[in-house]
Amino acid sequence: MSLRGQITRFAARDPGPHARIAGFMAHLRAQGWPVGVAETEVCLTALTCLPEPSEAHVRAALRAVCCGSAEDVSRFDALFDAYWRNGGRVRTRVAPSGSKPGQKSGAHAPTAPGRSKEQGKIDRPDTGDGDGDSAGDMSGKLVAAKGRNLMTIDLRELIAPKDIQAAEAIATRLGAALRDRRSRRxxxxxxxxxxxxxxxxxxxxxxxxxxxxxxxxxxPDRPVKLTVLVDVSGSMSVYARPFLAFLAGLIRADTTAEAFLFHTRLVRVTGALRDDDPLRALGRITLLADGMGGGSKIGETLQQFAKGPARRCVDGRSVVVILSDGYDSAEPQTVGTALETLAKRGCRIVWLNPLKGWKDYAPVAAGMSAALPHLDLFAPANTLASLAALEQEFARL
Amino acid sequence: MTVDSLKADLAGQGYVAENDLAMALHLALSLERPLLLEGAAGVGKTEIARALAAAQGRELIRLQCYEGLDAAQAIYEWNYQRQLLSIRAAAEDGETGQAVEQRLFSEEFLLERPLLRALRRPTSPVLLIDEIDRADEEFEAYLLEILADYAVTIPELGTITAMSRPIVILTANGTRDLSDALRRRCLYAYVDYPSTETELNILAARCPQVSQHLGQQIVGFVQALRREDLEKTPGIAEMLDFSAALGGLGLADLSEDPQAVSVALATLLKTSADRASITTEVAQRLAGKAA
Known part of the structure; x- marks a missing residue:
């Protein structure tokens, strides 16, 4: 094999293949893969079933045993190479650094500084802003400036623990109001x-x-699954506090609920919000929601949602709640088509617009008017109290 | 048995498997573990169970999942009508209560459903649990016991253990996320749309009458079509229907008769929106690119 030189050389005191496979499993585990002793055992048995110990065969065999989803399959090769092909040096974060450059193309300026935050510099978000600045100057005016401004806001300062408790109660009640879908069983x-x-x-x-x-x-009656998408673009920043508290409360109260944030990108925050400690959960979504307060591409992100995560978490027994003001920087018609795609999954769609509470409000924002025909409920919401008042409306859905 | 001989066996049944899939199948056979196949609709997930059963001369037992599927339809059920009749008959014969009860809940009155049937075959069958993600979480829980121990517990009869372990193939296409517990018990393979080369082989295996030139055009065209933004991406079965349709229309080249190709698109595009977005001109452009 021509690549022999790159293959990891293990130390002479290495006890043998068992330890190496166990080491590989530990390596996967360090990346958050749910593999344990049982998998190690299966891997070892699998290796004895191989016709010849070539790298391609071993790779395919370990892939079949260790992977559990399509996402795992796409990450597996990089992790495999990192362990077996890297001269023994195991990089701790392989997948993110590999996928970064590709994702960046076409992204809005505010996302750039946030990316660097992803690596954990929560206290000093400004350090990563150097390249973000220049990129921002090129593509945006107001958007980029706002993006930087809010970037320094930590959600933990924005939301008090008692807000989350109140939101938990509201979310439980809203969830209960929705529990009316019959089971087929x-x-x-x-x-x-x-x-x-x-x-x-x-x-x-x-x-x-x-x-x-x-x-x-x-x-029997079955609970409805709630999926909430919160717009955290610049125009929504004043409402971020009640909505994020609501999101945190909802996820903590309902184990089947899913939460997403969107601005110019869509971010799934369910996992982060399910953290035991509510404040730490907010800290984690601060890291995830990097482009907060920047521009918004509602249509595009909703489309992304409808074609991606919705296929997994939205079905005929779901209610999708979108919290957004409908101000979109992109082509408004995409909002309509995205919601149409989403509605085809059989779910009910609720759009809560903070502006609707205003006197003389009319849904004139192009994105909003494109969305209207596909909505099951279009209601105002801008505080936790107004969310609580929606219980009646939800029960009627 | 090796991976290559397995591949050859499957090819004998007209199924062209890619390397990763063949390896996963080989391991599923040698380790006697269930295999979970995921992938878009129409990439041949169900077909592989059929091909494997035929190649190895095993019986294929299929369980199609749907929402609300329960143990009575998937595992076993008592034959209630017979039980009722039998109770009446027993009363006339003067049988003792205990004897009646013994008899009522015996194998005589047990209706086997696919999962139990798969466990009680003397030679191990291929058990295909199709579209597992359509069934609900409760059903997954039933499956866990069966997949872990290859045993079914019937309260009246006790635990029935497999006479021979079936080869279990589960398929899913992402209607809902499967539980980690189920994923952990299975080997996993992601089945993607085939590469050009594989798809050409599939076409050659399934429709040998299609000429090589037309075959290349068809595969190129379908692969180009999959890159378009469609509601429902055409799978392998659709591609085969399309070639059969073109064969029926007597075409030797895609650019020969745009109208006929456009008509044959009915086999590839299954929604009105897709049909509208791929006009005759677009089809010709894709075909031109493919040629």
């Missing part, structure tokens, strides 16, 4: 529409074959 119940034959027959044994006691089954 039947379950034993005291009264219901269908006979439970299994129990009826068993009971009729006692009465010599006469089904005296009829056991019934019914279709």
């Amino acid at each position: 039947r379950k034993a119940a005291r009264r219901g529409q269908g006979l439970d034959f299994r129990r009826t027959v068993r009971r009729s044994l006692a009465s010599g074959g006469e089904p005296l006691h009829l056991a019934m089954r019914k279709r």
